[in-house]
Amino acid sequence: SQQGEEDPQALSIQEGENATMNCSYKTSINNLQWYRQNSGRGLVHLILIRSNEREKHSGRLRVTLDTSKKSSSLLITASRAADTASYFCATDAAGTGANSKLTFGKGITLSVRP
């Protein structure tokens, strides 16, 4: 069943602007991750935030996690045309171990206009 629900489903911004994408989930999680997918190809891992973390940065990416609201946000600052892609949140609800199955949200399509 679908765990993550992202919003908005589609986002169009101008190059240089910031893009904020949100994800909500339903059950307790071990961690939440964000992935990017270009043109229907394989997904690329962007950033992971554990359930005991509230904010994390990686380059132009900033992710927040609010476990009380069961929600996360991904902020891309100073967006570039190359950031145009679909973005998915995924939750790891199994607790521990390499065999945890990730549950993916529906995805957000981000278009960055040059």
Next chain:
Amino acid sequence: SAVISQKPSRDICQRGTSLTIQCQVDSQVTMMFWYRQQPGQSLTLIATANQGSEATYESGFVIDKFPISRPNLTFSTLTVSNMSPEDSSIYLCSVARTRGEGFSTEAFFGQGTRLTVV
């Protein structure tokens, strides 16, 4: 990290035929995962491929339709059998790696196989 080679990258197939997708990983992994992504949709897990045992299928997916092989720790195949246009999707293989003291799972993906059934 893990480097995953998946082929074919795309195919157009006639209904009623079968297609086998191959997935090669650059290192040994216990489990490999097969996902389906229908047009404009998210990823749905088809099955988990275990080396040395039967694959574990998710609800709505059966072995007769999606047989999986896992002959060793670096390779797996997924076959889409008796295809219909509804099987037109992107199929992705994936492996998971733990990282950090919390044993968080991070997924690595092949480039996907875009299947069109006509």
